[in-house]
Amino acid sequence: MITTIAVKGFRSLRDLVVPLGRVTLVTGANGVGKSSLYRSLELLSGTANGALVPSLARQGGLASVLWAGPEVISKAMRDGEVPVQGKAKRLEPVSLGLGFASDELGYLIDIGLPTPRRTMFTNDPEIKREVVFSGPLMRPASTLARRRRSVVEVRHHRWQQVMEGLPEQFSMLNELADPEQYPELLAVRRQVRGWRFYDAFRTDPAAPARQSQVKTWTPVMAADGSDLVPALQTILESAYAENLGSAVAAAFPGGHVYVEENGTRLDLRFEQHGLLRPLTAEDLSDGTLRFLLLAAALLSPRPPGLLVLNEPETSLHPSMLPALCRMVVEASRRSQVVVVSHSTALAAGLREALGDELEHHELVKDLGETLVAGRGVFDRPLWDWGSR
Numbered sequence: 001m002i003t004t005i006a007v008k009g010f011r012s013l014r015d016l017v018v019p020l021g022r023v024t025l026v027t028g029a030n031g032v033g034k035s036s037l038y039r040s041l042e043l044l045s046g047t048a049n050g051a052l053v054p055s056l057a058r059q060g061g062l063a064s065v066l067w068a069g070p071e072v073i074s075k076a077m078r079d080g081e082v083p084v085q086g087k088a089k090r091l092e093p094v095s096l097g098l099g100f101a102s103d104e105l106g107y108l109i110d111i112g113l114p115t116p117r118r119t120m121f122t123n124d125p126e127i128k129r130e131v132v133f134s135g136p137l138m139r140p141a142s143t144l145a146r147r148r149r150s151v152v153e154v155r156h157h158r159w160q161q162v163m164e165g166l167p168e169q170f171s172m173l174n175e176l177a178d179p180e181q182y183p184e185l186l187a188v189r190r191q192v193r194g195w196r197f198y199d200a201f202r203t204d205p206a207a208p209a210r211q212s213q214v215k216t217w218t219p220v221m222a223a224d225g226s227d228l229v230p231a232l233q234t235i236l237e238s239a240y241a242e243n244l245g246s247a248v249a250a251a252f253p254g255g256h257v258y259v260e261e262n263g264t265r266l267d268l269r270f271e272q273h274g275l276l277r278p279l280t281a282e283d284l285s286d287g288t289l290r291f292l293l294l295a296a297a298l299l300s301p302r303p304p305g306l307l308v309l310n311e312p313e314t315s316l317h318p319s320m321l322p323a324l325c326r327m328v329v330e331a332s333r334r335s336q337v338v339v340v341s342h343s344t345a346l347a348a349g350l351r352e353a354l355g356d357e358l359e360h361h362e363l364v365k366d367l368g369e370t371l372v373a374g375r376g377v378f379d380r381p382l383w384d385w386g387s388r
């Protein structure tokens with residue numbers, strides 16, 4: 001289980017360390033940094049498949065995503081006694097840090113500005129440092145593998161250099177894949193690669209989920225829901241068929257979902273009480289379609305290690321939320337779940353169902369910086385970024 005997530009210098013997350021539970025609920029007002037936390041987890045997961053540097057470049061490079069406030073916020077700035085301003089000289093190099101720790105292994109990555117050189121790819125940030133460590137906290141004694149710039153060292157009894165010339169755009173997780181030589185790198189890579197993210201499904205008339213879909217076994221629905229129908233049929237042919245049936249019946253009394261073959265394609269059918277013919281994916285209301293997308297995400301027959309949902313309640317009527325809540329609780333028996341939400345009804349439902357098992361973080365903003373309400377630097381999980 002992942003116990004800690006740490007982010008440094010990414011948008012409004014100047015220096016955030018949050019503990020994760022079996023289910024973690026993240027709430028807070030508009031603009032406090034909830035989606036930024038979601039995005040930072042997505043970036044971290046991108047280290048495993050080489051997506052990190054390209055996706056930072058797509059977001060405008062480090063210059064756009066780096067924390068825009070001062071390097072250090074002093075007490076006098078917080079108290080309003082002096083204006084918010086940066087120091088003439090930085091104390092530390094420009095750095096965006098992402099990391100996680102679990103009971104067994106942890107990982108952190110430190111990304112910095114590119115070294116000036118003759119290239120057109122000036123928006124690509126550089127990976128300056130990576131560390132894989134055992135246990136919850138990076139310490140010299142717990143470090144298993146480390147990368148500085150293009151050199152990777154692994155500890156097998158003593159430190160050994162195992163690679164030089166690793167391009168600064170590539171993560172060592174991606175490049176050192178031999179399971180026998182680097183089992184700890186493989187373990188971290190497997191873990192982060194398995195994380196799954198669902199955010200703001202499209203439900204407009206041209207939405208991918210409403211289009212005709214290919215008949216192929218789909219245990220993991222795509223992030224845009226473009227294979228919703230085969231994903232639902234895969235659930236209907238799995239041990240979770242009943243869970244899907246009861247979730248739909250709870251959300252839409254008298255409702256029933258099934259799938260029809262149409263040559264090499266599959267079509268969705270949704271029967272509702274009072275209608276003479278079933279509805280198709282094109283006919284469904286936005287909320288109905290979104291509920292089915294969430295069901296396909298949460299009831300996947302190949303549950304991920306970590307499932308992260310951003311504002312799943314969007315365009316759902318409050319009467320649907322108990323059914324959504326039940327699916328989240330069910331999913332949490334198979335996966336660790338993080339839910340970013342504005343819905344007080346969903347929060348109340350999760351609290352009632354999970355009690356102390358729910359880790360609830362209310363985010364707030366102070367001088368532009370995202371903080372966890374009621375948690376200071378001293379009562380957050382221990383975390384050490386180390387130095388370059």
Ligand SMILES: Nc1ncnc2c1ncn2[C@@H]1O[C@H](COP(=O)(O)OP(=O)(O)OP(=O)(O)O)[C@@H](O)[C@H]1O
Nearest residue numbers: 011012029030031032033034035036065066067068
């Ligand atoms: N480079 C940056 N440095 C500091 N703050 C930034 C930077 N880029 C964006 N922000 C701030 O981060 C916030 C964006 O937060 P985010 O989109 O995560 O909000 P949210 O909590 O998801 O809000 P909503 O509920 O509206 O979706 C904005 O308030 C914006 O001002």
Ligand SMILES: [Mg+2]
Nearest residue numbers: 031034035036
């Ligand atoms: Mg948001």
